[in-house]
């Protein structure tokens with residue numbers, strides 16, 4: 368854009384490579400760097416000649432990554448210890464307008480007002496007939512109203528989360544509420560944070576519980592907010608009993624078994640495969 372190169376960095380472990388690249392390849396043209404990793408570690412790329420660190424948001428960047436993705440809110444009302452959203456997006460904010468697209472990446476859309484939520488659902492029902500709520504549905508604040516609204520969308524893939532067992536009762540009630548009010552069980556997924564504050568046995572038990580409840584588990588490996596290596600097992604994780612082999616065992620088991628074997632929508636299937644599985648497959652030879 369006007370001779371300036373814009374680079375959005377999604378993950379912190381990409382920063383070291385980018386830094387050395389910026390110091391060599393972009394010597395003579397201006398570069399603006401931004402994105403979640405830069406917001407998490409704004410000083411990492413500062414001080415490089417010709418490089419501007421921008422911790423704001425540039426319109427349309429999300430659609431460059433995924434043309435069907437949108438965000439209708441920023442931030443979150445919670446401060447989960449393992450999550451970067453408070454740091455990178457700040458307080459919860461509803462947008463006045465947004466591209467009406469079916470992959471909804473809000474961090475916590477249920478924290479929005481009734482009128483905002485209704486507007487999002489109306490747009491999806493009227494224009495798309497399907498949706499993938501990719502950013503997470505907070506089971507702790509799900510109401511009948513939300514469940515009824517979700518059920519209005521013909522094919523709505525919902526991603527709830529069971530990151531630990533402290534709110535398992537709410538998780539169970541939310542699944543019941545959603546399915547009672549018309550959301551297909553096969554369209555519900557559940558993220559499960561692993562490698563954070565529990566051992567492999569607990570992680571397996573939680574993922575198996577999700578699966579036995581008829582919900583597709585999506586294990587999410589915990590990485591620190593300043594992680595410089597994508598999959599390095601930290602000292603804290605080793606103390607919890609994790610090893611690289613254990614990490615790969617649980618990740619590949621559930622990604623192979625549930626995600627690839629599921630009957631969810633073609634579009635969201637493609638999206639999950641692209642976003643998660645292909646990366647894991649490259650890293651592990653357990654998949655053959």
Ligand code: SF4
Pocket residue numbers: 443444445446447450451452453474475503505
């Ligand atoms: S509810 Fe989700 S988005 Fe919000 S802080 Fe917790 S993990 Fe992050």
